[in-house]
Amino acid sequence: MSMQWDLAGIYPGFSDLSFKEDMERVAHFLDLLEKFNPECYQKKEEAAEKYLMLLADYKNIFSKLMAYTYLKASDNSRDEEAFKVYESLEKTSSRLTEPQVRFRRWLSSSKNSTSLSNKTELLKEHSFYLTREIDKSRYLLSDKEEAIAAELKRTGSAAWSKLQQKLTSTLPVKVELDGQEKILPLPEVRNLAYSKDGKARENGYKAELEAYKIIEEPVAAALNGIKGEVITLCNKRGFTNPLEETLFNSRMEMKTLQSMHEAIVDFLPEYQNYYRFKAALLGKKESLPFYDLYAPMGKADIRFSLDEAKNFILEKISAFSPEMGNLYKKAFDENWIDSDPKNGKSGGAFCYSIKPMEESRILLNFNGSFTDMTTMAHELGHAYHAYCLKSEGILNSDYPLPLAETASIFSETVVCNAALEASPGDEAFTILENRISEAGQYIVEIYSRFIFEENLFRMRKESVLSVNDLNALMSNAQQQVYGDSMHKDYNHPYMWLVKPHYYEAEENYYNFPYAFGLLFALGLYNLSLEKGSAFLEDYKKLLRVSGQSTISEAAKSIGININSVDFWKSSLDLIKKDIQKFIHLAGSQ
Numbered sequence: 001m002s003m004q005w006d007l008a009g010i011y012p013g014f015s016d017l018s019f020k021e022d023m024e025r026v027a028h029f030l031d032l033l034e035k036f037n038p039e040c041y042q043k044k045e046e047a048a049e050k051y052l053m054l055l056a057d058y059k060n061i062f063s064k065l066m067a068y069t070y071l072k073a074s075d076n077s078r079d080e081e082a083f084k085v086y087e088s089l090e091k092t093s094s095r096l097t098e099p100q101v102r103f104r105r106w107l108s109s110s111k112n113s114t115s116l117s118n119k120t121e122l123l124k125e126h127s128f129y130l131t132r133e134i135d136k137s138r139y140l141l142s143d144k145e146e147a148i149a150a151e152l153k154r155t156g157s158a159a160w161s162k163l164q165q166k167l168t169s170t171l172p173v174k175v176e177l178d179g180q181e182k183i184l185p186l187p188e189v190r191n192l193a194y195s196k197d198g199k200a201r202e203n204g205y206k207a208e209l210e211a212y213k214i215i216e217e218p219v220a221a222a223l224n225g226i227k228g229e230v231i232t233l234c235n236k237r238g239f240t241n242p243l244e245e246t247l248f249n250s251r252m253e254m255k256t257l258q259s260m261h262e263a264i265v266d267f268l269p270e271y272q273n274y275y276r277f278k279a280a281l282l283g284k285k286e287s288l289p290f291y292d293l294y295a296p297m298g299k300a301d302i303r304f305s306l307d308e309a310k311n312f313i314l315e316k317i318s319a320f321s322p323e324m325g326n327l328y329k330k331a332f333d334e335n336w337i338d339s340d341p342k343n344g345k346s347g348g349a350f351c352y353s354i355k356p357m358e359e360s361r362i363l364l365n366f367n368g369s370f371t372d373m374t375t376m377a378h379e380l381g382h383a384y385h386a387y388c389l390k391s392e393g394i395l396n397s398d399y400p401l402p403l404a405e406t407a408s409i410f411s412e413t414v415v416c417n418a419a420l421e422a423s424p425g426d427e428a429f430t431i432l433e434n435r436i437s438e439a440g441q442y443i444v445e446i447y448s449r450f451i452f453e454e455n456l457f458r459m460r461k462e463s464v465l466s467v468n469d470l471n472a473l474m475s476n477a478q479q480q481v482y483g484d485s486m487h488k489d490y491n492h493p494y495m496w497l498v499k500p501h502y503y504e505a506e507e508n509y510y511n512f513p514y515a516f517g518l519l520f521a522l523g524l525y526n527l528s529l530e531k532g533s534a535f536l537e538d539y540k541k542l543l544r545v546s547g548q549s550t551i552s553e554a555a556k557s558i559g560i561n562i563n564s565v566d567f568w569k570s571s572l573d574l575i576k577k578d579i580q581k582f583i584h585l586a587g588s589q
């Protein structure tokens with residue numbers, strides 16, 4: 001059995017009349033937006049209403065076209081037409097920047113712009129959107145400067161980013177496996193970290209670090225170039241530092257981040273104990289080398305057929321929330337899911353919501369492992385988030401990055417916990433270890449990458465950093481989070497070289513959102529245990545308002561104070577219980 005997603009229900013094909021008509025409508029609305037001049041209207045509220053309606057119309061059609069094209073391209077990487085259309089859609093959408101910036105400037109310059117949102121129903125509905133537009137206008141440069149910055153980026157950070165990509169994706173790594181020397185691509189070698197064979201993990205790690213020496217200089221130059229550009233631009237825009245800019249874009253307060261980090265720092269000794277315990281189980285003295293961090297443990301091999309995974313998830317989710325269960329059932333019944341790996345199909349898994357249709361599509365590469373089952377639950381959680389937003393307009397549905405993984409991790413947690421309860425000791429041991437080490441990546445490892453990035457920006461402001469500087473900075477950050485639970489001669493000083501997010505000028509600090517996503521979802525899960533089914537309405541409300549509030553406001557709307565360290569501690573307590581259970585079960589292995 002396999003599940004194939006229904007894409008023809010979105011459009012029958014690129015050459016179908018409905019697709020072509022929508023392409024024309026998008027162009028039409030873009031023309032209107034480009035010509036739109038708020039000064040032509042007698043009343044300000046009329047101008048603002050007109051703009052919002054045009055923008056929403058444009059976005060509704062565009063998002064459907066984009067969804068179809070993106071899904072077609074991920075379904076088959078050889079679908080040249082899909083890639084061509086995708087490129088043309090991207091180009092089309094770049095035309096939106098100018099009218100958007102013009103509106104932003106007009107809105108913030110016109111008097112009483114803040115009281116504008118009380119004038120009509122439509123404006124009231126979009127008051128958060130309008131306020132954000134005014135806030136964003138504060139960080140705009142002049143039109144001319146914006147244009148130059150955008151143009152120079154193409155030969156600056158974007159070019160550096162391509163260089164890093166090229167160097168890391170074409171790097172041949174010489175590695176010894178089963179007594180034979182092999183040349184493998186970097187991702188394959190890095191994947192050895194999850195191998196059951198300890199020697200393979202160790203050889204993979206050593207070969208990886210050795211290979212980096214060939215490309216370390218140009219990649220360090222790329223990193224210096226990108227971070228230098230980020231600092232220059234963010235200062236010109238009036239942000240104190242890149243972290244402030246990232247938090248602004250994430251609609252997140254500094255206090256929230258600090259509270260979360262305070263709780264994490266407090267929790268690090270728990271994780272260090274776990275790593276030392278894992279080291280002992282693996283027969284290592286006292287400390288764990290980096291290459292054993294993700295070593296799978298236990299003998300249980302838990303398998304699910306596609307049907308079993310589906311039925312298990314439906315049963316457990318429906319017991320938790322009938323409404324969630326119904327939505328998941330709809331996803332299965334109406335062919336939203338594509339389950340099997342196939343040639344030319346994208347790797348990994350994702351959920352793509354098609355807002356104007358109130359539907360989603362889910363791509364999986366299901367092979368029957370336990371993680372494949374929980375990934376299915378994860379992606380269905382994303383679809384539930386989109387479902388909760390269905391009564392909101394498209395301009396009120398855009399949620400910030402740190403909230404993007406809330407519903408997915410929540411759903412995964414519900415299903416995973418149900419599985420744990422139903423599993424015998426040896427299986428529970430394997431599931432728990434997997435979950436703890438994965439959470440460790442989000443909490444401990446990610447925190448080291450945050451510390452590194454903060455120090456990198458601080459030092460880059462003064463001067464260029466050498467390869468040695470970068471390695472030392474990364475080693476220190478790892479030392480800070482792992483302490484002596486990680487072997488100091490076997491850490492990973494080159495993490496800066498390989499993490500792609502460091503090379504995206506628009507995605508600074510793409511690390512803490514992972515920790516936030518996990519811990520926020522766990523905090524919510526805690527509340528669901530406390531409040532029972534009364535929590536479900538709160539949960540729905542939180543997801544519904546996620547597109548039109550700051551993160552702390554969204555949480556506050558259901559009585560959560562995410563600026564309190566205690567909230568984050570309660571999330572971490574769940575992991576603490578996992579660790580205790582794991583250590584207890586290890587005794588009987």
Ligand SMILES: [Zn+2]
Nearest residue numbers: 378382405408
């Ligand atoms: Zn996700």
